[in-house]
Structures are given as structure tokens and as C-alpha cells.
Amino acid sequence: MRNHLFTALTLLMFSLAAATTVTVQPGDTLTRLAVRHGTTTQALLRANPGVNPNRLRVGTALSLPAAPTRTWTVRRGDTLSMIAQRHGITLGVLLGVNRGLNPRLPLQVGQRLTLPAPALARASTTAVVRAASIRVNAALPVQGRVTTPYQAAHPGLDLAVPAGTPIRAALPGTVVESRFDSRSGWGWTVVLDHGGGVRTRYSHNSANLVRVGARVRAGDVIARVGSTGKSTGAHVDYRLYREGQAVNPSGVQ
Template sequence: MTAKFLLTLTLTWLGLAAAATVTVQPGDTLTRLAVRHGTTVQALVQANPGLRQGTLRAGARLTLPAVSPARGWTVRRGDTLSLIAKRQGTTLAALLAANPGLDPQRPLRVGQRLLLPAKPAVTRAPGTPTVRAASIRVTAVMPVQGRLTTPFLERHPSVDLAAPTGTPIRAARPGVVTESRFDAQSGWGWTLLVDHGDGMTTRYSHNSANLARVGTRVDAGQVIARVGSTGNSTGPHLDYRVTVQGTPVNPLSLY
């Protein structure tokens, strides 16, 4: 284990230990706070007795759940980021957040060291299943195999995946197309929205062409549009957005 890795591990742990509370911002929900701080709704409620979902008040202070220190992982032959995330009970988004500068489009090197996200310390009664609201477990298809150019941020609640114009865009999950239009007002250009029927929707924007019409039922992996640079865009890419019950969620948390 190198001195640089030990230093990174120590700084990560110190940062986690210092972040004991958080101030609720206008529009915050428990799900949004859980995603932002790498924990779960259940852990937030347990860390704040008396807190009820839907009663958050802007300016209020919430205690963040205690977390375990960051851990390390040495890449083995056959490892991929998605496989490591699944094996360690985390998400691709959390793994990328713990390793700034890691390019998800480049293959891992055997022997490469990665930081694993700290796991929330959740206490629960025996026999009670753990609810992981911040780690949505679904079978999803990556819409485009492109380069991640903009990660999920509070001011940009989506991910941008750069790919050549005309690259097929595939539906992440089965569902029904509820929007297929040119959205000049939002700056999304040609955009397409799929409702998956379980509270989740996925949006695909800046397309060069929409191939699925409103009302069309699509399957996971079905080509529904093509990459473009329409609307407010500086180059060909897909703006990929996911919401659960109206709350933005990092799309990479699905993989």
C-alpha cells in the first residue's frame, strides 16, 4: 500500500468524520439528501429521531449517519467497475465519486488500487430487511456507450455521455414513451421521456432524431433515438436523466 494511497485514505476518513450534520436546502427531500451524502433514507431517519418523511424544513440541521472508514480494493483479473460495485454492495456512482479522475470508459489495470465508498452504519432489528433508497437495484441498460463528460451534480441533475452524432440511444428499462418532441424552452432540443410504471422516468435529450413516438411501449435496450447536439449543446452527447417519484437520481446508481 503506497504512502499516497494511505494519505488519501486518511483524508477521506477525516472528511467523513467531520461531516456530522447538514443544513436542509429549499427543495430537499430525504431521498435527495441520502443520494447526495451517500447514505440511505432509513439511516437518515434513524439518525434523526422524530423526523418524518415529507416534513423537511429549509434551514433545519440534520445529523448524518455514522459511516465506516473508506476501504481499499486491488483490481484483479476480470474485474470491472460494475462488478466491483455489485460485489461490494455499492453503486457505480458511489465508486466513481470515491475515485475522482477515474474514467469509467477505460479498462482497469490488474493491481490498480481503488478506494471503496464508506458504508453507512445502519442499525436495524433482527429480521428487518435493509432498505437502500439511495441504491436503486434494477436491471438497466446503459443508453449510450459514451465518454462521461459531466457527472451528476446538484446544479446539473443528469450525466452527459459524449458520443458521435447518430450513435443509437437505447431505452434503459421497459416502459412507455410519454414525451417525444423538440424542447426549445428547456434547451434540451429533441428529447424523449420514458415512464417505467414504478415511479421512475428516464429522459434522453439533445438527440439528432427521436425514433419512438408518444404512446409507444419500448423494451430495455431498444433503440429509441440517436445522439445529436440539438438545443443548448456544445457538441454531440446524450443528456441522460433519471427521476424517482419526481426526485432526480444519479443515473449511474442504476448500474
């Protein structure tokens, strides 16, 4: 399972290059960018005076604030998951503040890792459900191109990536569906229940890797990208629900 998780997290590294700027992509919000790049919304706003957090324009280049300075020295037996859990953060945040870290490679005793500032560590554990938006601590299930945005006729996101790409859980939860859904045209589909009336759906998979009843953590690999069901190419149809009502995953804040 750990190897699969490292493979999934490798996708996250695509957007974590050691650059000083980041370009706003379709579906990005300031909070999502902050989590993805291991910083806070407040720090991003300070680094980009004049930016309206409610009206981010696709293609806008945002300056990334300086990385935090807290560090952790790797001990014998340490893993990325253990270090993240020990410091109350997510794996995504840990990778975000260590942009040159390759999750495929084993950690070395004595290796020094950067830790997020305390404000970010506190924010990364927050999971607040609101009527119109949901604050989560995970990135998208894959880092792909948005081919179909959230809209009334399609209340989810289509994320195009190569077939076979690992799909990871957006939040910790329980598998409540893992089946081939031919009736709705979703093909191989996984549905996770995260509690508090929140569920996520991952569809058109080439293979489901979890069974009903299994508990998963945020970032665990649950399926692989495919084009099953009513689909014209390899992608994930990712949907988020609150109390049975679809919520725009791009508006997660």
C-alpha cells in the same frame, strides 16, 4: 427493430473485450461493472480482495472473475433476445458473458453460448426502487465518455458519442414524451415512464425514433445522438427520476 437493437448493442461490446481486467471509469459502481461484464458484485469482490465497493477510484484496474460454465446450444429460429428471455436475463448480461459475440452477425444452429451463473440470472431481473438509489438491469443508454457528471447544477449525465449513435432505453417502459423541447433547451427529447414513479429522459437527440404511447423494452433503440437545443457537441443528456426527483444515474446499485 431487431437490426436497430443489434446496432445499439454493438455499443455495449466496446467495453466487453476479452480481457482479464477492467479499468474503473467515471460514474462506475461495482454493480454496474458486474452487470456490464456478465458477473456478480460478490464475484468481483472475491476477485479483488481489499477493494472498497463504496469508494471505487477512477483508473483502478479490477480483475474479472472467471466466466461461468453453463452453456446453451443455438436452435433453429433462436435470436439473442429469445435466448435472453428464455433464461430470464437481459441482453446486456448475455453479451457480457459472451465477450467475443458480435450481435450484428446471425446466430448459427449448433453455436454454443455461455449463460450466466444462476445468481447473476436472478439478479439481472431485479428492479428495486429505493429512496436514495435504484437497482436496474440495464447499462447506460450509450457507452460514451462522461463530459459532465451528475451535480446539483446538472442533475444528470452528459455522455459524449458520435452524432447518429443509437440511444437505447435503460429500462422497459412507455414513451410519455417525444418532442422538440425548445423551452428547456433540451432539443429533441424522449421521456420514458417505467412505473413505480421511475422515469428516464434522453435529450439533445438528432432524431426521435419512438412515438408517445409506444411500449419499449430495455435495449430498444429510441433515438439517435445529436446536438439539438442548447448543446455544444454531440452527446446524450441522460437523466433518471424517482417521484419527480432527480437520481444520480452513476449511483445506480
